[in-house]
Amino acid sequence: MKTPARALALSVLIAVAATGCGAGQNQPSNSNPAQSVTELAPVVVKSGFSGKGGNINVLMSSDFQTLDPGNSNYVQTANVGQLYYRTLTMAKETAGQPPTVVPDLATDTGKVSDDGLSWTFTLKEGVKFEDGTPITSADIKYGVERTFAQDVFTQAPQELNAALDAGGYKGPYKDPSAVLKAVETPDDRTVVFHLKKPFAEFPALASRSNTAPVPKAKDTKLDYTNHPVSSGPYMVESYNRGKSLKLVRNPHWDPATDPNRSALPDTFSFSLSTSQATISQQLLADSDPNAITLDSNGALQTSDSAKLADAKVKDRVASGLLGCNDVLSLNTQKIKDPDVRKAIALALDRQSILVQYGGRRFGELTQSPLNAKMRGYVETELELDPTGKPKLEEAKKLLEGKDYPKTLTYGYANNRDAFKNTGTVVQQNLKALGIDVELVPIPAPN
Incomplete structure (x- = not known):
């Protein structure tokens, strides 16, 4: 039988689609995983490209860290x-x-x-x-x-x-x-x-x-960061922080020493301040065949999700499970009682949170920090509803007679609507437990 703390540590995990997480980054020691969001891996849509030349336009809503x-x-x-x-x-x-x-x-x-x-x-x-x-x-x-x-x-x-x-x-x-x-x-x-x-x-x-x-x-x-000296096939020609970046060919890169990079385009032009709504519209419309984005979920807006069923769009869409998670952490120094943390987990409407990431087309719910595509995955059965529905009455019962914080803060990166919208869901869910959640935007780099 699991101890309450162990059950809690795994009970609050949610997996949905996202990108742009920190590679290899450790979780803070004073945090409890409260929400895990699993990315979707790209697959080859078209193969056989071999021609050199041209420019790739990379549309992004914010600058690189x-x-x-x-x-x-x-x-x-x-x-x-x-x-x-x-x-x-x-x-x-x-x-x-x-x-x-x-x-x-x-x-x-x-x-x-x-x-x-x-x-x-x-x-x-x-x-x-x-x-x-x-x-x-x-x-x-x-x-x-x-x-x-x-x-x-x-x-x-x-x-x-x-x-x-x-x-x-x-x-x-x-x-x-x-x-x-x-x-x-x-x-x-x-x-x-x-x-x-x-x-x-x-x-x-x-x-x-x-x-x-x-x-x-x-x-x-x-x-x-303004001009890292290149050892690869491209180098920085210009970089205007928060606005644009242009990579051009490195004349001293020798392809004979590098069989791993095809280096087909001549240049990469990055736009670093394009709104995600605009990115989504441009990519769906295919107004620029050479445009891509590095934004999470292709910057797709929830309102645009239905357009993926269009045959002309579907042919250009790739997806698949990756091993990178978005995590919402609970401060265990402020929320010390495992039963309180468990109640918060039970109260979360994971179905609604998944919708903020674009729905099941972009991810899936899980009850483990890993998903079935990852090495080391072990199937876990917890008390969460497998469909993602909240268990509000069970959560309220756990809180009876408990002393717990009546106000919490939810910090989120302000460069993606899904993060803010997830906070709104959490805010609504916890209000039912008598907990007020303040949403605090964290500015993206510029």
Whole structure:
């Protein structure tokens, strides 16, 4: 039998469609998962593209959190980042198959020592930055070093760093004389990582943006996001924060060293302030065949969902389950009683929340932090209604005689209507329990 706390931890999960979550980001230790939203994975709609040239117009409602690979824990940056930076290895995606780790800047996926505590990578010959300067092992090491400076880069990915035997290293800024002994560069093409303990999947960690090379002389700390030095097929030509970004071909990228990127378009033009309603209308109308969006759910508005049934639109729509969740967390320091948290979970109308994300076309309800398409999924039976209907009377009974907060705050990113609309549903649901919910918009970056 589950303890009340354990039952609660899983009882408040909802899975619906969303994108743009932080890749590999840990949940805060003082939070309880209250809502999980599972993305839908793209599949190939049309295959066989091989012609080069042209421009891709990328319509977005807000700017990137960052373009700096050393401060990147976001799906959007990770996807676009593969256009302008390379890493030692990369996760190569093939339609209908799980991603596989393949060499990128390195000649192979690494060689492990007999004791499993060291991994050695050799850089390919002829790899260069956008200014023609050769990429060396020192540039890889410096890229890793920057990600230890969490006082500067608050979103630096930490999975690779956690595996390294790095001691108390804090990055290259706080104490420039400090040495990261966990990464050695015996020559210009060799990088050696020393681990705390054996980790067989280290080649996958080497695909994280930590290993994107950064020339030390060009590092401008937080301003590096304005023009990260390219090691990939494209480079930044112009970037007007909150408005536009243009990527053009990197003349020093050699396709002979990079079989993983086709680099077919000549340019990518990003509009960073287009309303989601406008994006939705333009994509549905197919007014620009070269337009795409990175916004969640293709920026589709709930009112536009019915248009997906149109044959001309349906042919251009792709979907499928991914493993990225939107999570609504409960503050367990303020809501300490597990029964109160459980009552909140039971009171939520998950059917209505799913509607805010576009309905079942874009996701599904779940009673687990994982969905059936994820590794490690275990079918779970909880007290939530499997169809998503609230259990208000049961929730009220749990609260009888309880001392619980009568006001709560719901913070949401203001760049997507679904987040605000979900808050409105939560607000209405909890009002029935005598709890007032204040909706607080959190401005998107600009």
